[in-house]
Amino acid sequence: xxxxxxxxxxxxxxxxxxxxxxxxxxxxxxxxxxxxxxxxxxxxxxxxxxxxxxxxxxxxxxxxxxxxxxxxxxxxxxxxxxxxxxxxxxxxxxxxxxxxxxxxxxxxxxxxxxxxxxxxxxxxxxxxxxxxxxxxxxxxxxxxxxxxxxxxxxxxxxxxxxxxxxxxxxxxxxxxxxxxxxxxxxxxxxxxxxxxxxxxxxxxxxxxxxxxxxxxxxxxxxxxxxxxxxxxxxxxxxxxxxxxxxxxxxxxxxxxxxxxxxxxxxxxxxxxxxxxxxxxxxxxxxxxxxxxxxxxxxxxxxxxxxxxxxxxxxxxxxxxxxxxxxxxxxxxxxxxxxxxxxxxxxxxxxxxxxxxxxxxxxxxxxxxxxxxxxxxxxxxxxxxx
Amino acid sequence: xxxxxxxxxxxxxxxxxxxxxxxxxxxxxxxxxxxxxxxxxxxxxxxxxxxxxxxxxxxxxxxxxxxxxxxxxxxxxxxxxxxxxxxxxxxxxxxxxxxxxxxxxxxxxxxxxxxxxxxxxxxxxxxxxxxxxxxxxxxxxxxxxxxxxxxxxxxxxxxxxxxxxxxxxxxxxxxxxxxxxxxxxxxxxxxxxxxxxxxxxxxxxxxxxxxxxxxxxxxxxxxxxxxxxxx
Numbered sequence: 001x002x003x004x005x006x007x008x009x010x011x012x013x014x015x016x017x018x019x020x021x022x023x024x025x026x027x028x029x030x031x032x033x034x035x036x037x038x039x040x041x042x043x044x045x046x047x048x049x050x051x052x053x054x055x056x057x058x059x060x061x062x063x064x065x066x067x068x069x070x071x072x073x074x075x076x077x078x079x080x081x082x083x084x085x086x087x088x089x090x091x092x093x094x095x096x097x098x099x100x101x102x103x104x105x106x107x108x109x110x111x112x113x114x115x116x117x118x119x120x121x122x123x124x125x126x127x128x129x130x131x132x133x134x135x136x137x138x139x140x141x142x143x144x145x146x147x148x149x150x151x152x153x154x155x156x157x158x159x160x161x162x163x164x165x166x167x168x169x170x171x172x173x174x175x176x177x178x179x180x181x182x183x184x185x186x187x188x189x190x191x192x193x194x195x196x197x198x199x200x201x202x203x204x205x206x207x208x209x210x211x212x213x214x215x216x217x218x219x220x221x222x223x224x225x226x227x228x229x230x231x232x233x234x235x236x237x238x239x240x241x242x243x244x245x246x247x248x249x250x251x252x253x254x255x256x257x258x259x260x261x262x263x264x265x266x267x268x269x270x271x272x273x274x275x276x277x278x279x280x281x282x283x284x285x286x287x288x289x290x291x292x293x294x295x296x297x298x299x300x301x302x303x304x305x306x307x308x309x310x311x312x313x314x315x316x317x318x319x320x321x322x323x324x325x326x327x328x329x330x331x332x333x334x335x336x337x338x339x340x341x342x343x344x345x346x347x348x349x350x351x352x353x354x355x356x357x358x359x360x361x362x363x364x365x366x367x368x369x370x371x372x373x374x375x376x377x378x379x380x381x382x383x384x385x
Numbered sequence: 386x387x388x389x390x391x392x393x394x395x396x397x398x399x400x401x402x403x404x405x406x407x408x409x410x411x412x413x414x415x416x417x418x419x420x421x422x423x424x425x426x427x428x429x430x431x432x433x434x435x436x437x438x439x440x441x442x443x444x445x446x447x448x449x450x451x452x453x454x455x456x457x458x459x460x461x462x463x464x465x466x467x468x469x470x471x472x473x474x475x476x477x478x479x480x481x482x483x484x485x486x487x488x489x490x491x492x493x494x495x496x497x498x499x500x501x502x503x504x505x506x507x508x509x510x511x512x513x514x515x516x517x518x519x520x521x522x523x524x525x526x527x528x529x530x531x532x533x534x535x536x537x538x539x540x541x542x543x544x545x546x547x548x549x550x551x552x553x554x555x556x557x558x559x560x561x562x563x564x565x566x567x568x569x570x571x572x573x574x575x576x577x578x579x580x581x582x583x584x585x586x587x588x589x590x591x592x593x594x595x596x597x598x599x600x601x602x603x604x605x606x607x608x609x610x611x612x613x614x615x616x
């Protein structure tokens with residue numbers, strides 16, 4: 001028999017109670033891993049955002065459109081290397097509930113602004129030669145099972161064609177791979193000319209501009225210069241860094257980080273009470289046994305360490321199982337929800353924090369019972385029998 | 386401070402013990418002097434509240450006297466710190482309780498091994514020593530049983546095995562037969578006598594039972610915190 005055996009046997013003395021407590025720890029840490037992954041997905045745009053790119057939107061709201069001519073005019077600003085524009089197409093393939101990011105854009109500018117995207121040269125030429133050609137992220141092509149050369153009937157939830165139909169025809173001419181995670185591969189790009197000529201309204205308008213700047217250090221200065229160029233016009237602009245834009249986009253859903261932290265704080269506070277109560281009960285029931293151990297020569301410190309080891313073992317076992325289940329669930333959800341949360345993936349930072357939280361939980365819930373057990377006087381404990 | 390081990394194994398000098406009960410101070414032991422020689426089997430008798438268990442606790446290093454000196458096995462223990470006292474207990478004294486006080490989640494073998502966790506020895510050595518102790522008390526065949534699977538007498542035998550597994554010179558027994566029927570009590574007393582006569586253990590046994598006290602070579606009577614006579 002070793003110390004571990006003693007800890008294990010003590011934890012197993014009330015199997016039902018230990019099982020329920022362990023289950024509550026597992027559920028809490030599963031939730032922790034899930035929310036950590038979700039938080040990461042919401043912030044994926046921020047993480048992916050390049051420091052040398054600016055986003056220019058309509059000053060009132062980013063859903064308001066602006067003239068395509070702004071692209072040329074923004075390119076004239078000092079410090080700007082290249083400019084392109086994006087428009088939200090509102091695309092879906094078969095299920096209207098599963099919209100994905102398809103952006104009619106000036107495809108020629110794309111490699112210059114997004115050098116992290118890689119497209120095979122031959123496919124690039126084919127894409128540029130076909131006005132209804134579509135450039136699709138590899139992850140998205142894999143998700144929908146599309147192959148290069150496929151004709152794709154896609155629908156727009158916003159733009160009908162001039163004949164009133166909302167269905168559009170594209171040919172998948174090329175796929176791209178990104179250097180980041182799968183998040184940036186869950187989107188598609190189409191030729192703006194085709195889109196602009198065929199749509200029933202909004203001609204010569206675009207959603208927002210993406211500007212690559214020469215010096216990231218001068219980003220605030222260049223952003224101010226772009227906005228100044230369109231000041232006092234019917235369509236004033238607001239320019240921010242790509243990261244700032246992504247953060248503002250995420251904030252539409254509310255402060256996700258704060259919401260998640262609040263939920264977790266409530267869960268862990270409840271857990272602290274449940275586990276703390278279990279440990280306190282467990283030690284209280286063993287008062288005479290602890291007194292006997294001290295009689296045999298167990299020191300106060302040793303008794304303290306043994307009780308702490310029990311609470312740590314329970315919190316760590318429950319925590320690690322919970323984090324593992326949460327990670328598996330996130331992995332499963334990532335595949336199923338790739339179009340909604342392209343950045344959904346287990347968060348390594350959340351996992352590390354989770355292990356730390358489990359250790360803290362173990363110490364916090366075991367500290368008071370352990371201290372009481374260590375302070376227990378043998379003569380008092382034996383006299384209470 | 387370590388002293389010569391040729392003298393009495395227990396030597397109490399002018400031991401006084403006070404307890405505080407609310408605002409009141411109660412004197413439980415009034416200047417006791419007591420010596421127990423090595424190899425003695427001594428019974429400590431007296432009415433409830435006479436201070437028998439308090440005296441046993443002082444000799445076993447579980448409590449400290451208010452004044453006076455407690456020397457056990459050549460060491461003055463009343464001045465030791467709590468850590469040193471805990472270590473001293475694990476090396477020098479074996480305790481036997483009325484209600485056995487075994488760990489209900491551990492088998493007989495592992496209950497006996499428990500004090501050996503405090504010693505630096507391999508798990509194989511621990512197992513071997515525990516098996517020997519169980520053999521001495523006649524329970525080798527019950528090693529894998531949990532306490533709830535044993536009778537009262539068997540539980541007390543396991544408790545005795547636990548008390549002797551570290552090979553202490555002194556065994557302190559607090560009413561070891563108090564929870565047993567007469568026949569089983571006789572078996573336990575036989576075992577204690579064997580440990581005393583064959584294995585040379587010094588035994589101090591608190592008891593209310595004159596039959597049990599008759600098995601001891603010497604009986605010490607206590608009343609109201611004082612020793613009345615030493616037979």
